Amino acid sequence: MGAGHYYAFIRPTLEDKWFEFNDSKVEPILQSTALSIGSGGSESVFEYKDGCITERNRTNNTSAYMLVYIRDCDREEIMSEISIE
Numbered sequence: 776m777g778a779g780h781y782y783a784f785i786r787p788t789l790e791d792k793w794f795e796f797n798d799s800k801v802e803p804i805l806q807s808t809a810l811s812i813g814s815g816g817s818e819s820v821f822e823y824k825d826g827c828i829t830e831r832n833r834t835n836n837t838s839a840y841m842l843v844y845i846r847d848c849d850r851e852e853i854m855s856e857i858s859i860e
Contacts, residue, residue, distance in 0.1 A: 784809035789854050812837055 782797040784804060795804040811818055818835050821828055845853050 784813055789850065811835070
């Protein structure tokens with residue numbers, strides 16, 4: 776708790792809207808980006824330079840610390856709005 780950098784990718788509703796919770800800020804993020812960052816392994820990166828698109832591979836050393844799965848049959852109940860009362 777005294778050091779380190781922690782972030783999370785969360786889809787808080789049934790909509791396909793993902794958010795990156797990163798220290799003190801929250802920003803929208805593409806689902807594909809959230810899933811690729813959280814999965815580790817090798818990934819392709821495309822760059823546009825001098826009129827050419829080049830592809831290079833890089834190793835992604837990050838991986839999810841915790842994954843949460845919800846059964847399709849339970850998702851409406853679990854992801855429903857919670858009343859203030």
